[in-house]
Amino acid sequence: MTNPTTIMGQACEDVPGLTQAALVLLPDGLCLAGLGAPSLAELEPAIRATSRCFATPRASDAAPPALSECVLVLGEAMVVLARGRRDPRLALVVTCAPVANLALLQQSTRAALRQLEDAFDLAALGVVT
Amino acid sequence: MTAHLWRRVVEVLRTVEDLGPEASGTLVLGATPVDAIHVDEGRICWIAARSLKQRLSDLLQARAAIPDADIARVLERCRAGHQLLGETLVAEGWLDEAALDGALRQHSAESLLALCREPPSPRWLPRTGGYRPRNSFTPIESLVDVGALLAPTALDRADAELEAAWGDAIDAAAFAIADGGAALVPIIAAGRFTVATLAALASQLGQVPLAARELGTTPRAAVLTDVDGATTVVWWRDKLLVSASSADRLALVNLVNLHLAA
Numbered sequence: 001m002t003n004p005t006t007i008m009g010q011a012c013e014d015v016p017g018l019t020q021a022a023l024v025l026l027p028d029g030l031c032l033a034g035l036g037a038p039s040l041a042e043l044e045p046a047i048r049a050t051s052r053c054f055a056t057p058r059a060s061d062a063a064p065p066a067l068s069e070c071v072l073v074l075g076e077a078m079v080v081l082a083r084g085r086r087d088p089r090l091a092l093v094v095t096c097a098p099v100a101n102l103a104l105l106q107q108s109t110r111a112a113l114r115q116l117e118d119a120f121d122l123a124a125l126g127v128v129t
Numbered sequence: 130m131t132a133h134l135w136r137r138v139v140e141v142l143r144t145v146e147d148l149g150p151e152a153s154g155t156l157v158l159g160a161t162p163v164d165a166i167h168v169d170e171g172r173i174c175w176i177a178a179r180s181l182k183q184r185l186s187d188l189l190q191a192r193a194a195i196p197d198a199d200i201a202r203v204l205e206r207c208r209a210g211h212q213l214l215g216e217t218l219v220a221e222g223w224l225d226e227a228a229l230d231g232a233l234r235q236h237s238a239e240s241l242l243a244l245c246r247e248p249p250s251p252r253w254l255p256r257t258g259g260y261r262p263r264n265s266f267t268p269i270e271s272l273v274d275v276g277a278l279l280a281p282t283a284l285d286r287a288d289a290e291l292e293a294a295w296g297d298a299i300d301a302a303a304f305a306i307a308d309g310g311a312a313l314v315p316i317i318a319a320g321r322f323t324v325a326t327l328a329a330l331a332s333q334l335g336q337v338p339l340a341a342r343e344l345g346t347t348p349r350a351a352v353l354t355d356v357d358g359a360t361t362v363v364w365w366r367d368k369l370l371v372s373a374s375s376a377d378r379l380a381l382v383n384l385v386n387l388h389l390a391a
Contacts, residue, residue, distance in 0.1 A: 068356045102352065
């Protein structure tokens with residue numbers, strides 16, 4: 001398998017203004033690959049936010065449809081949390097500079113996640129279904 | 130406010146909602162039939178709690194432009210003639226219809242909250258012919274009335290925030306963030322909500338403030354997409370969370386741009 005950081009770099013190259021990214025295994029919040037941070041500790045808040053965002057809501061018979069994506073607009077950055085369509089155990093979190101075109105940011109993040117879903121074979125990594 | 134109290138309120142009002150639009154009767158919540166929700170054709174006409182028996186008179190008097198001496202006379206007449214105080218005050222011009230409706234809704238919200246302090250055990254007693262009430266309200270109206278009672282200071286701010294989202298095609302709601310994020314309590318709901326859909330939305334949105342807290346900041350706004358492709362725009366003001374969703378993409382884009390430009 002190619003270096004995970006290289007795969008991340010290639011998958012996320014079209015995300016505008018990207019500063020950091022992490023591929024997260026849900027629900028545990030394990031980081032499978034990271035980008036733009038010298039250490040995992042720096043990615044930790046974004047990884048925890050991803051786990052929180054896609055946690056299963058409290059059991060209720062009025063259960064809402066699960067979230068597949070969340071874009072957080074912060075003052076100095078935008079954070080996109082996206083959950084895998086094909087494999088919902090995978091989630092991508094990207095942090096980038098504020099962009100005016102939100103649709104472009106969403107589309108490029110979804111495209112990156114699709115590539116990562118293709119590249120990361122969870123069974124080969126020993127992740128039990 | 131505790132999250133479990135709020136959950137009981139939601140469960141009771143969902144029970145009323147599930148009775149359907151034809152249902153008339155009494156949903157008894159306590160050990161005696163006095164503690165109950167009276168329903169007429171699916172709408173709530175009255176929620177009574179023994180512990181708040183005198184409270185409606187106080188609420189009506191507070192809203193009516195009536196001197197103490199006159200209210201005493203009206204009360205006496207109502208007792209003697211078995212008339213309802215609120216309707217008598219309206220008939221005699223001491224109170225307008227909107228003030229009566231407001232008092233009844235506040236009283237019902239307070240009563241529901243009192244009834245839910247203990248786990249309720251609902252029993253449905255149908256009534257043929259219904260109650261034919263002068264005033265009635267929907268379960269969703271009752272839900273936001275209870276929410277507004279629990280977070281009164283957030284109400285004015287919520288009104289102002291929702292002004293930006295008003296539109297025929299938009300379902301908008303404002304929630305007070307309670308118990309450190311453990312519960313989102315709806316205080317305004319505008320659009321096609323039911324108790325069930327608003328509770329589901331609160332459950333879905335509840336994850337977002339927790340995620341934002343992990344990042345150590347409060348976002349200006351968030352754009353959420355669910356697995357069905359529905360989009361919801363969310364924004365925060367202190368302990369208030371406002372949401373707007375619509376099938377009209379342009380309406381949502383305009384709303385997002387408003388927050389991106391802020």
